[in-house]
Amino acid sequence: MSVPGAWYLGLGAMLFTIGAVGLLVRRNVLVMFMCVELMLNAVNLTFVTFARMLNDIGGQVVVFFVLVVAAAEVVVGLAIIVSIFRRRTEATADDVSLLRG
Amino acid sequence: MSETLPMLTLLVVIPVIGAAVVACLPRDDERLLRMVGATFAVVELLLTVALMFDFKAGEGGFQFVSQHVWIRSFGISWKLGVDGISLFLIVLTGVLFPLVIIGPEVHKDVKGYVAWMLLLETGCIGVFLALDLFLFFLFWELVLVPMYFLIGGWGYDRRIYATLKFFLYTMVGSALMLVGILTLVFLHQRATGNLTFDVVTLATDQSIASSTARWLFLAFAASFAIKVPMFPLHTWLPDAHTEAPTGGSVILAGIMLKLGTYGFLRFGLYLFPKAAFSFAPLFLTLGVIGIVYGAIVATMQRDLKRLVAYSSVAHLGFIVLGIFGLSQQGLEGGVLQMVNHGLSTGALFFLVGMIYERRHTRQIAELGGLQRVAPLFAGVFMLVMLSSIGLPGLNGFVGEFLVLIGTFVTRRWWAVVATTGVILAAVYLLWAYQRVFHGRPEGANADFPEMSWRERMLMAPLVALIVLLGVYPRPVLERISPSVRDLVAHVEQHSDFRQPAVAAGAAK
């Protein structure tokens, strides 16, 4: 019958991890940021699955909020990215390393 | 008395008020700054003297106790009190501070110097008077700050290194002690339901397990041992002493080292009698090593101040020995020796400072023949040095002798080895004296000025006390005695230690 929640959750965990690893290995800030979106999606998937498994609408409501947060983050994040990489040809995270030690 | 006039609180507060007043005065008028600073210090001195006279000689307990709840939720009080053990340290503090404020040359920023000194006085007095562990710890830490600035601001070439080393070294000790204090307090609370930092209560109760008490004792002892300093934790001392300005060295040696030994007495023995007794061999051994080792290392120093600093290591070794000998004589000698060392080593540092002012060097090799051109200076130096060597008739002997005889009664072999320190002290001090004062003055040494009147006035009280305490120490001893007797009884009550009959005087 219906697919057990564990499968969804496992998928979510994997998606989350791919996102996390992606952020770690990609140098392009935009792609890194997309990876954050992947992670958020993984969380969303997890919430929805839990909502179904627990038969609780709360999990779905949470996803709604996560979406809003994601949107706000994207707006600000992209604004920051634009402001810093405006004059550069590459949006490479490694270029931003003035501060260290 | 204690009800009508909060004598002890005044003692603590007056210097800090002085510091605040000085801080508000104009920076340029050095005379005024010193005058005002000295006035506060002298008022403090008079108060301490008054305290000494009001002190009831036959009583062992705390007198003039004033207690006010301060931080209720932690059971912390502003509790001050004085007994025979602290009385003369207070007086010593009162004596030395006016001298360092008026005395030595201060080459820059007199205002800062005087203000820090006064703040330091508050700290020192506070440590000696505090009967609340928290309060004690506060003052204990507080003294570091002015001293840090004094060494760092008015010291010599390597002052930054020295002052940091001093501060951090001491803090390491305090770190352990604070944990110890808290542990003690909370264990006490667990046992009795009473959260208090009151020293007397904690000491009387003795409810914590003896294995725990041993750890706690070590935590306290670490802090005290660093402050004393005991071998092998002593290396901050030569640096700090050497680099500190004259006034700083005087206070450092004269008073601040006593904080450590005082701590052992007031907190080590009093709070953890059993543990202290069980660790006595360790500390006796370290004390003896300090005596011998400090003397040996002092012998080879090329810097006069460093030499005096190492001599302090040796002298403090005697005090530790006396404390952990745990006999009436030893303890009393230890207390007396704290005062003695404050006077004689303080005086020595003054004198070395005067030499530096004149010659701008402390290197023994660059000095020589000073006795010929400055006989009075040499004479005073000689006297102070002999006091330091422990010549009978001067103060140093009484303390040293009591320590040794007291230790001998309870811990024979440690005393035997420690007694060799008597020989070694003569070696390094006389050798140094010979190199600095004997011979024929050459070059700049030939123009070495004799003591000025101001310097004579400065040394006069110290010299007078050195002789007085050597000839007639009885008024001091009889004020110390009851407190020490109680302390020994306290240790006996809570441990297997029993003082031999001869020491207690029952044999007669």
Next chain:
Amino acid sequence: MDWAVFVVAAVAVLVGALGVVLSSHPVHSALMLVMTLFGVAVLFIAQQAHFLAAVQVIVYAGAIVVLFLFVIMLLGVDRSENLAREPLKGQRPIALLAGVAVVASIFVLARHAWVSGATAVAGPADGPGSNVEKLADSLFTRYLLMFEMTSVLLVIAVVGAVVLARHSPSGGVRGAEGAE
């Protein structure tokens, strides 16, 4: 049937995710992201979260990814990147190891059960009433305060974007506000 939907969607999700990470071109990454988003939307539907699925598609695919693309174009960084190069020593192996470890740990932790026996708190997800209705009900009761707070979040987004754009010579960031 359910399985089929799940597998297809899951594959889309994973492929999309891997695509995001492994595409050398940022535009490709963005497109792969869209694929994942759709996959997730499908999985939402499969779990009766219809409203969320819709929002997912509209907001994510419709706005966010577009915004990404917009910025990529704006910055002119739409060039391939040499993925073989990794200037930071040890970054990749450790990252992979960490990733494996995270997944493995989660699976190990969840080996007995993902969920406890707790009962619904915010109200049942099934039962009578549409998904939207129940969502709305929850949103305006139990989650009212959170809902209100999202408005603050959006204000910040606006103000932040304005602030960050203010000193820029080009008006490119204007688009950020349009995303709302």
Next chain:
Amino acid sequence: MMHAVWLIPALPLAGFLILLATGRRLGDPNAGWLATTMMVGAFVVAVGVFFDLMGNPADGRVFQQNLFAWIPVGGLHVDVGFLVDPLSVTMALFVTGVGALIHLYSIGYMHGDERYPKFFVYLNLFAFSMLMLVLSSSFLVTFLGWEGVGACSYFLVAFWFERPTAATAGKKAFVTNRIGDFGFMLAMFLIFTTFGSLNYTDVLGRAGELPHVTATAIALLLFVGAVGKSAQLPLYVWLPDAMEGPTPVSALIHAATMVTAGVFLMVRVNPILDLAPGALTLIATIGALTAFFAATIACAQNDIKKVLAYSTVSQLGYMFLAVGSGAYVAAIFHMVTHAFFKALLFLGAGSVIHGMHDEQNMKKMGGLRKLLPITSGTFIVGWLAIAGVPPFAGFWSKDEILVNAYEKNHLLWFIGLVTALLTAYYMSRQVFLVFYGDQRWKVAADGKSPREAEAKPEHEPAAVKSASPAGHDPAADHGAHGDFKPHESPPAMAYPLVVLAVLAAIGGILRSPLERWLEPVVGERVHHVVSGAGTKVGLGVVTTAGALIGIAIAYSIYLRHRAKESSVEPLVLQRAWYADDIVRTVVEAPSRALANFSAFFVDAKVIDGTVNGIGALVRAGGGRLRRVQTGFVRNYALAVAVGAVAALAYAVARTT
């Protein structure tokens, strides 16, 4: 009068204090007169006390006076107080008596010294300390005096501190003495532990309770103190060097009084010694060996004072031989006679040096008899006394010691006898070299080595610098080197010589009074010579013969030149058996190396190095950690991820 006993030390103390305050204003010679007056006053009081005590019956001749409690702590209660008994009064008498004479002598001798008042400051302080030592009623106050005389000895030996040798000698004296004090202190600790008191009356009265081991320990420890103070083997090394001090100091401190303090102490505690026969034997042996050893050295010394110094060591050895033989009275007796003749000899030597313009090398003297009549006359008396020629004082005291030693152990006696011979020999050598023979100084005056001229600057003062009417006119007396002529000393110096010479000559009569007088102190425990009168006479004859032989040998070598002088003055003896070199290499060098090692390796490198090392470690650790902070945001993210993995790993571990 007895109650005035406190005045005996108090007068010199007062002198000390007055001189300390006003010495410079009083100046030369008033300061000296003041000091001398105080000493004379003390002597007068001592005499008064003596007669007072005499008035008491023999067993009632004890009087204790406590001034104030000095150190009252628990069971330890020490008063500053005086114990007046025959022993202490004897000591007080001769300390004040001889002391007064030497003070008087010093007025002349030190005349012209730039630190003239200071000399008397020290001298009076010394007298005070010495009197405290002998009069005290407890070990601790004795120790006060004991240390006080040591310090004064230090001041006075190093009186001409501009001379490095003097400064070093002073320090050496003090430090060596301190080694002895170590023993003294331990002895006091042990006494206190055992008896709970440090008072002589308490302790000696209960001495009988002592277990044998404790008694031996106390005796030996006290003896260590005595060895240091009285310059016995092996701690004698400081005394010859102490001759760097002005000659009156050598006479007073290093011949008559301070160095005998050890003997006094031994006699004082005789009840304890009697319980420790082993210790007594050791004391006797050390004494005999010291006597012999020092005598051999004295035979080859050229410095007029060095000879006397080694002689003093040797004579002190006799005293310990006496103590060790249980002959306490003999020890005291010899102490007294020795004080007379040795003080005389030293003062005479000082007079010679004075007259010779600071020349101390006997090889550059000779034929001074005519030029220094008083000096030579008195010196010869002293010589005969020390050589043990009857009927001079030295014969009687030495004879008594040897008789007692014979009782104790024949070998010790034999050593003593040989030493007596040697004593006669080296003293004769000295007399012949100085007062007889050629006037070698006539040659020497021109060829005075520059080194020596350098080494002795403007000191040995009266001779060179005096410009006072009381003394002598340097221009007339000394003039240029060419017409250098030794001269007799001023009266202030001469009178004490005469008085001492008389005492040295007739001191022997004190023998039996002293024995009776001291009986309450040494009591029945005194060793009564068991040998018959015949043996005693025989021994006396042998001793005398030995002395005469010694004189004869010296005569044949140094006046008749029957043998080359250098052949009887081997280098090994000149260098005093290389004792100083041995000390330098065996004790000093290793100690210095150890101290250097401790100070510059252990302390600076190991201990402080550890401290600084911890600091460096923290910084190095910080430096390394800092490199992790690369500035690359992905690294940071990785750290977060790794942290998360760690947290998860913990969670996993927690569930399994």
Next chain:
Amino acid sequence: MIAQVEPIALPNVEWSQMAPELILIVGALVLLVAGTFRKDRRMATGACIFTVAVGAAAMVSAWGLWQDVGGGAGGARLAVADALVIDGFGVFLTITICSAVILGALLAHGYLVREGLESPSFYVLMLLSASGGVIMAKANDLILIFLGLEILSISLYVLAGYHQRREQSREAAIKYFVLGSFSSAFFLYGIALTYGATGSTNLGFIAAFLGTQTVTQGVLLGGFAFLLVGLGFKVAAVPFHMWTPDVYQGSPTPVTGFMAAAAKAAGFAAMLRIFYSAFGTQQLDWKPMVWVLAVLSMVVGSVLAVVQTDVKRMLAYSSISHAGYVLIGLQAASNRGIAGSLFYLLAYTFLIVGSFATVAIVARKGDNRTGLDAFRGLARERPLLAFAFTVFLLAQAGVPFTSGFLAKFYVISAAVESRSYAIAIIAMLASVVAAYFYLRLIVVMYLAEGQVMAGLTAPGVTDVRPVGEPEGAGGVAVATVVEPKVDIPVGAAIAIGVAVVFTIGVGLVPQPFIDFARHAMLLRL
């Protein structure tokens, strides 16, 4: 067909209970609107004063709440459909955060004027950010905490990059943003797992549910781990701290001060509430994790601070170690521990804002002179400023008669009380290491006048890169270039003055503040 639309029964919204955050938000909005009408210099001053007023109003309203809750857990209650909890704890931190707002605003004015950045939007973001923090402090729901966190963080991302002309500022923004969103994702995943394991995101329900459980589920443990990552990041605990030095150094200094105070307070508010209150029954599970975090933070923070040559960076590392101390309070998991943490946070807020205020002043125009050299001889030039900074530094070092000492004392006493002796000792030893760099800074201000500080420069410090170069005027060759005189703006002076008085005042009369912290109990759910 169409189901009858029932009116949704809106929950009772207790506006008064939300007064502080509402005041902050409304204030921000008013300012935002007003700012669009007036754009002159006077506006800047007005905005500052307005912000201070808003902060003060929020504080007063919080104080009103304090009176309501009766200064303890007794009057604590839930509000707005159980989403908010009104307890002493929340109110305490609200007041703390409001203090940060007030001090930060005072400090910011002079800075913004100096740097030519005057704009009300700065204050708007600050107020909004603070409102996020306040929400975190009072939230009773993981989701609300998350939202508060995002409100706080996103504002701070923008504020960090506020000084657009400074490359460091922009860099700080992007680093903070990337890492912040990364860790937010972790946090969110943690919420998800917790939700799955407990069935709710509401802390009350979670606590109630966990009270019935005997064994902690694996998933829940995973949730703990992820939540700790997210919050650890926010409070800058090692190993989630790496953004801190870079962001603190790069951000405009007033922002750094505000961020260090408010974000940390809010982060800890959430952490303490979640772990102590909601997961209180699972103490044994999370205490070891917190222990490790605390120890690592203290040690690494202190040790790394030692080798810094930039004061801002050094203070950043020191704030990491401070986080370790606050964690001790949590680790003790006792009332005294929580009170200690709260007290620490309050004391720390004033200290850190005061410290950064000094740095902001000394950094001079361009905000670049933050190296140790810039502080050389400050005692002569500006004795009072140097004195104030000394007070802050000594207090941070834990010198008696300052708030810093009592704060350390408080948390360590909590640790000792709960028998965590090891952590107490480590904390004290770390404080010794920390004392080194505070003292070193004091040395530079007072003692090292133009002399080369022998023995001070660590081996690892020789390769100091000139951080402040790009803006010209060289922050490096300070010794030769004549320094522009340090100007002290009025606002900053007030802020510093208040902080000094507070620091010493608490040191002398700690009882009221200790009571405050002690009564600020969490509502144990």
